[in-house]
Amino acid sequence: TELEQKPIIPDGYECQHPPYKVLMVSKSPLVIYIKDFITPPERDHLLKLSKDTFTRSGVTGRQSHNSVRTSQSTTVPRDDIVRCIESRALAFQGYDVPASHLEPLQLVKYGPSERYHYHTDWFTSDHDTHQGGNRVSSFFAYVHVLNGTTGGGTNFPRLEAPADGRWCDDDIVDCDETWDNGITFKPVEGNAIYWENLAVDGRGDERTLHAGLPVVSGGKVGMNIWTRERALGKGIRGEDL
Numbered sequence: 001t002e003l004e005q006k007p008i009i010p011d012g013y014e015c016q017h018p019p020y021k022v023l024m025v026s027k028s029p030l031v032i033y034i035k036d037f038i039t040p041p042e043r044d045h046l047l048k049l050s051k052d053t054f055t056r057s058g059v060t061g062r063q064s065h066n067s068v069r070t071s072q073s074t075t076v077p078r079d080d081i082v083r084c085i086e087s088r089a090l091a092f093q094g095y096d097v098p099a100s101h102l103e104p105l106q107l108v109k110y111g112p113s114e115r116y117h118y119h120t121d122w123f124t125s126d127h128d129t130h131q132g133g134n135r136v137s138s139f140f141a142y143v144h145v146l147n148g149t150t151g152g153g154t155n156f157p158r159l160e161a162p163a164d165g166r167w168c169d170d171d172i173v174d175c176d177e178t179w180d181n182g183i184t185f186k187p188v189e190g191n192a193i194y195w196e197n198l199a200v201d202g203r204g205d206e207r208t209l210h211a212g213l214p215v216v217s218g219g220k221v222g223m224n225i226w227t228r229e230r231a232l233g234k235g236i237r238g239e240d241l
């Protein structure tokens with residue numbers, strides 16, 4: 001029945017935030033790596049919530065060519081666990097952003113050869129910023145990575161790769177990547193990358209250009225949490241603002 005297929009939130013569930021760890025990647029643009037940002041039960045829940053709802057991903061603005069994003073995506077319906085993740089994303093940003101500035105969480109799924117070409121998360125067309133303004137910040141979290149996945153990293157070609165070998169040892173950064181390719185984060189379940197998209201003058205920062213590199217084998221599911229400059233209306237955000 002329909003009831004049995006709904007993902008279950010355990011009785012007495014209370015939102016608790018995991019003791020995640022942060023590592024600064026870049027001060028300008030601000031880029032922060034977050035370990036253990038999404039807990040295993042949350043990851044499970046997100047996958048169940050979105051099961052069978054993925055469709056071919058869209059792109060906006062000048063980038064609207066279908067081969068740039070071959071992944072599938074879906075919007076996650078909001079429930080208590082999703083609200084918990086949203087509140088964590090807001091707390092991370094210093095509590096001063098209201099929930100109404102968050103876009104609904106978006107999951108993106110990639111199988112072999114699927115990718116998302118170089119793009120910025122900030123919008124280049126007024127049409128997209130009309131409601132809510134531009135995307136101030138992005139979290140990209142790895143929600144699910146199949147065992148033995150190769151490829152599928154997240155590459156920022158204009159950021160400088162960190163020099164310290166500990167980034168490689170912990171399997172966070174792909175250190176086989178040549179130095180002039182910038183920085184490539186390997187998909188690690190539960191971890192997230194946070195960055196700020198806009199310069200102080202509010203203009204999009206070109207240095208935040210990035211791509212979801214093609215998955216070679218295996219697969220990954222990622223999650224975008226985008227924060228806007230201003231409040232979004234019910235049309236995008238849904239009933240509870």
Ligand SMILES: O=C(O)CCC(=O)C(=O)O
Nearest residue numbers: 108116153154211212222
């Ligand atoms: O798949 C990735 O690693 C990045 C995805 C991405 O940048 C996006 O969905 O905006």
Ligand SMILES: [Fe+2]
Nearest residue numbers: 119120121210
């Ligand atoms: Fe992106």
